[in-house]
Amino acid sequence: xxxxxxxxxxxxxxxxxxxxxxxxxxxxxxxxxxxxxxxxxxxxxxxxxxxxxxxxxxxxxxxxxxxxxxxxxxxxxxxxxxxxxxxxxxxxxxxxxxxxxxxxxxxxxxxxxxxxxxxxxxxxxxxxxxxxxxxxxxxxxxxxxxxxxxxxxxxxxxxxxxxxxxxxxxxxxxxxxxxxxxxxxxxxxxxxxxxxxxxxxxxxxxxxxxxxxxxxxxxxxxxxxxxxxxxxxxxxxxxxxxxxxxxxxxxxxxxxxxxxxxxxxxxxxxxxxxxxxxxxxxxxxxxxxxxxxxxxxxxxxxxxxxxxxxxxxxxxxxxxxxxxxxxxxxxxxxxxxxxxxxxxxxxxxxxxxxxxxxxxxx
Amino acid sequence: xxxxxxxxxxxxxxxxxxxxxxxxxxxxxxxxxxxxxxxxxxxxxxxxxxxxxxxxxxxxxxxxxxxxxxxxxxxxxxxxxxxxxxxxxxxxxxxxxxxxxxxxxxxxxxxxxxxxxxxxxxxxxxxxxxxxxxxxxxxxxxxxxxxxxxxxxxxxxxxxxxxxxxxxxxxxxxxxxxxxxxxxxxxxxxxxxxxxxxxxxxxxxxxxxxxxxxxxxxxxxxxxxxxxxxxxxxxxxxxxxxxxxxxxxxxxxxxxxxxxxxxxxxxxxxxxxxxxxxxxxxxxxxxxxxxxxxxxxxxxxxxxxxxxxxxxxxxxxxxxxxxxxxxxxxxxxxxxxxxxxxxxxxxxxxxxxxxxxxxxxxxxxxxxxxxxxxxxxxxxxxxxxxxxxxxxxxxxxxxxxxxxxxxxxxxxxxxxxxxxxxxxxxxxxxxxxxxxxxxxxxxxxxxxxxxxxxxxxxxxxxxxxxxxxxxxxxxxxxxxxxxxxxxxxxxxxxxxxxxxxxxxxxxxxxxxxxxxxxxxxxxxxxxxxxxxxxx
Numbered sequence: 001x002x003x004x005x006x007x008x009x010x011x012x013x014x015x016x017x018x019x020x021x022x023x024x025x026x027x028x029x030x031x032x033x034x035x036x037x038x039x040x041x042x043x044x045x046x047x048x049x050x051x052x053x054x055x056x057x058x059x060x061x062x063x064x065x066x067x068x069x070x071x072x073x074x075x076x077x078x079x080x081x082x083x084x085x086x087x088x089x090x091x092x093x094x095x096x097x098x099x100x101x102x103x104x105x106x107x108x109x110x111x112x113x114x115x116x117x118x119x120x121x122x123x124x125x126x127x128x129x130x131x132x133x134x135x136x137x138x139x140x141x142x143x144x145x146x147x148x149x150x151x152x153x154x155x156x157x158x159x160x161x162x163x164x165x166x167x168x169x170x171x172x173x174x175x176x177x178x179x180x181x182x183x184x185x186x187x188x189x190x191x192x193x194x195x196x197x198x199x200x201x202x203x204x205x206x207x208x209x210x211x212x213x214x215x216x217x218x219x220x221x222x223x224x225x226x227x228x229x230x231x232x233x234x235x236x237x238x239x240x241x242x243x244x245x246x247x248x249x250x251x252x253x254x255x256x257x258x259x260x261x262x263x264x265x266x267x268x269x270x271x272x273x274x275x276x277x278x279x280x281x282x283x284x285x286x287x288x289x290x291x292x293x294x295x296x297x298x299x300x301x302x303x304x305x306x307x308x309x310x311x312x313x314x315x316x317x318x319x320x321x322x323x324x325x326x327x328x329x330x331x332x333x334x335x336x337x338x339x340x341x342x343x344x345x346x347x348x349x350x351x352x353x354x355x356x357x358x359x360x361x362x
Numbered sequence: 363x364x365x366x367x368x369x370x371x372x373x374x375x376x377x378x379x380x381x382x383x384x385x386x387x388x389x390x391x392x393x394x395x396x397x398x399x400x401x402x403x404x405x406x407x408x409x410x411x412x413x414x415x416x417x418x419x420x421x422x423x424x425x426x427x428x429x430x431x432x433x434x435x436x437x438x439x440x441x442x443x444x445x446x447x448x449x450x451x452x453x454x455x456x457x458x459x460x461x462x463x464x465x466x467x468x469x470x471x472x473x474x475x476x477x478x479x480x481x482x483x484x485x486x487x488x489x490x491x492x493x494x495x496x497x498x499x500x501x502x503x504x505x506x507x508x509x510x511x512x513x514x515x516x517x518x519x520x521x522x523x524x525x526x527x528x529x530x531x532x533x534x535x536x537x538x539x540x541x542x543x544x545x546x547x548x549x550x551x552x553x554x555x556x557x558x559x560x561x562x563x564x565x566x567x568x569x570x571x572x573x574x575x576x577x578x579x580x581x582x583x584x585x586x587x588x589x590x591x592x593x594x595x596x597x598x599x600x601x602x603x604x605x606x607x608x609x610x611x612x613x614x615x616x617x618x619x620x621x622x623x624x625x626x627x628x629x630x631x632x633x634x635x636x637x638x639x640x641x642x643x644x645x646x647x648x649x650x651x652x653x654x655x656x657x658x659x660x661x662x663x664x665x666x667x668x669x670x671x672x673x674x675x676x677x678x679x680x681x682x683x684x685x686x687x688x689x690x691x692x693x694x695x696x697x698x699x700x701x702x703x704x705x706x707x708x709x710x711x712x713x714x715x716x717x718x719x720x721x722x723x724x725x726x727x728x729x730x731x732x733x734x735x736x737x738x739x740x741x742x743x744x745x746x747x748x749x750x751x752x753x754x755x756x757x758x759x760x761x762x763x764x765x766x767x768x769x770x771x772x773x774x775x776x777x778x779x780x781x782x783x784x785x786x787x788x789x790x791x792x793x794x795x796x797x798x799x800x801x802x803x804x805x806x807x808x809x810x811x812x813x814x815x816x817x818x819x820x821x822x823x824x825x826x827x828x829x830x831x832x833x834x835x836x837x838x839x840x841x842x843x844x845x846x847x848x849x850x851x852x853x854x855x856x857x858x859x860x861x862x863x864x865x866x867x868x869x870x871x872x873x874x875x876x877x878x879x880x881x882x883x884x885x886x887x888x889x890x891x892x893x894x895x896x897x
Contacts, residue, residue, distance in 0.1 A: 113749075115746075117779055117780055119781070147736035147737060147780075148736065149736055149737075150710065150714065150734050181740075185781065194779055196779065197778035197779045198778075199753070
């Protein structure tokens with residue numbers, strides 16, 4: 001210690017002897033691990049009169065009460081987040097993924113009483129809108145009005161093509177209709193979704209827009225499934241954001257396609273929002289080939305391991321087309337679309353944009 | 363200057379006091395000394411040979427005369443200041459410019475020369491070819507005088523931030539005054555052009571107020587921002603004409619002197635008309651509709667409109683330029699609304715693409731936000747607008763008209779949500795529209811009418827007009843309009859008239875709002891309001 005400082009009297013003497021009082025019960029040191037596991041010590045603690053028993057009961061009751069309250073709180077927190085003005089929705093606890101609930105979607109309750117604005121960067125056309133229209137046909141109709149913001153001078157061809165397709169969306173017979181104003185605009189990232197500037201913050205990113213709509217329309221899954229879905233959607237979003245380093249891209253791809261290992265669709269046995277998000281992403285940029293190939297390889301190898309016999313990517317694709325055909329027979333026109341979505345990881349990468357659009361129209 | 367005061371006024375001028383006499387003598391002595399000194403100063407200069415004779419001076423008044431010293435001037439080619447850049451370095455050029463500022467510093471004289479919105483620095487330094495007298499002459503020229511300057515263009519090592527041509531300067535070789543300005547100016551163009559926000563930040567707090575500007579409009583109009591505003595205004599007018607003509611519209615001219623007030627009657631100017639009186643037209647509405655009834659199908663007109671409203675606000679003028687159009691349609695008035703909406707989009711695009719420099723010049727001085735719009739324009743129904751306002755906490759009835767603050771608030775809400783400064787509000791309540799507006803077939807409370815807004819202010823009000831004489835009479839009665847007064851108007855529809863709709867905009871207001879300016883007087887070259895008839 002520096003000698004230039006005042007010398008102070010020690011605050012306590014660490015070596016002083018501590019006198020232990022003798023007029024109380026002697027207890028074993030609680031902090032001593034070995035002592036705690038000693039059954040004798042508990043005996044001493046609980047060794048009391050009838051008065052003490054009452055006290056323990058009182059404590060137990062109190063603990064029960066606290067646990068109950070905690071349970072309640074947990075239940076409250078696990079409910080899906082609803083937009084302001086909406087009353088809390090019942091949680092559909094079914095494990096059926098994004099399969100539609102039968103009751104009509106009440107848009108007003110969800111705070112979507114007016115039209116919503118979907119600002120989209122024309123470089124990244126949101127094909128997901130087409131996918132959604134088919135995925136939720138009969139449950140929710142989409143009425144999309146397209147505008148071009150003054151910050152965009154010329155609309156690129158893919159964007160213009162999508163605009164035509166959206167305009168051609170026939171009004172369905174669903175009980176609810178969501179009016180979307182699609183604005184081609186120079187936005188940060190790929191898209192920005194505005195519900196009401198007064199009551200909510202904008203939602204950034206196409207994948208997050210899908211996530212939000214899904215939570216409104218399809219409700220929430222079980223905790224585990226929801227977390228897995230959210231995680232994969234996060235990966236999907238990460239892939240869509242250009243700032244993610246290349247090294248991480250591969251793991252994100254793997255994460256997204258993880259579901260194909262065990263089930264027909266990216267998430268469970270039904271087409272889900274994840275399939276739509278992924279398909280839209282792949283339709284958007286066919287040129288992002290390097291990372292994509294990696295993902296394909298990863299899937300192919302994993303498939304090879306998972307399914308007993310080794311199938312090549314090509315064979316897999318053929319098999320899937322057959323599957324799609326079968327679904328076609330069952331589901332009608334929507335099946336083709338779904339098939340296109342499903343084949344996302346393999347077929348989408350290899351086919352040209354034109355072929356894809358043909359498929360869609362078909 | 364001091365005026366000698368007579369200390370003994372009773373004595374009169376004839377007999378000055380001794381003190382005063384002494385003072386006078388002293389003054390006289392002083393004056394004599396002064397002239398002597400001045401003469402002594404001039405003497406050596408006179409002795410010196412002026413090497414620059416014939417390179418500077420005042421040009422005789424240009425009266426387009428031939429012969430004499432003018433002969434050598436013909437055929438001289440001039441460059442525009444805005445074309446002068448580093449590419450023309452070391453070349454000699456003639457320019458005709460105004461002197462914005464001059465600053466003499468020893469044997470040098472720096473000048474800033476301006477041609478319209480472009481400025482360039484000029485330098486004159488004493489040398490073997492430039493005499494002291496030349497430099498002195500240059501430093502005594504009044505600001506805002508018009509000059510012919512011959513100079514060689516040289517690049518500068520450091521950018522000249524105060525001039526638009528910042529890479530080059532003029533090494534003046536000849537300088538002739540074509541038209542001299544008065545030495546005292548009511549306002550300096552430099553002050554009038556100072557950016558509004560900069561004046562607040564810095565110590566330089568010379569602001570020219572609006573009235574001084576309007577009283578000395580020709581000087582004020584010389585600022586780059588004003589040069590830009592009126593060029594842009596001309597652009598709006600031209601785009602309006604071009605786009606509509608391309609769409610098959612016919613330009614018509616309607617009378618400005620009318621016999622009876624077309625709308626209401628309270629706010630019209632009366633002028634004497636021989637033995638009786640006439641009114642100044644407050645809208646070409648009736649004549650547009652008559653042109654439609656006369657099978658012109660699509661018409662537009664550009665002309666003065668007069669409103670005798672005693673409102674002294676930032677957005678009212680008593681005379682303004684009206685751009686009006688009327689169009690027959692087949693089955694739905696939205697055909698017309700779409701044409702008008704697209705017209706605006708085209709105008710905005712035209713301005714954005716062709717008037718970038720002008721917009722930049724206005725931004726320099728007034729610091730505006732760029733105008734944003736959607737293509738095709740955003741169309742909201744009136745009830746939707748009301749719903750948005752209610753969401754924001756405004757209490758408003760279903761059939762109430764929007765007050766000006768409500769309109770502004772709605773404009774901000776729309777901007778926040780859709781990011782557009784232009785939108786159309788469709789289906790206004792019938793109760794708040796004039797009697798000739800067609801009621802909505804779906805809901806009798808509403809009407810087939812629309813307003814268009816720029817930056818939250820209404821710029822166009824239009825509707826499908828009733829083209830049936832009987833319905834028109836019924837609606838007029840309902841509104842309590844005197845049928846006698848509108849007989850000519852109603853009769854126009856008795857011989858068959860196609861369904862039609864239209865609207866009109868004020869040119870000044872559109873330019874003001876496009877540029878985000880705060881006063882309509884900034885976009886009217888010689889504005890007329892209840893308190894101003896001159897210049």
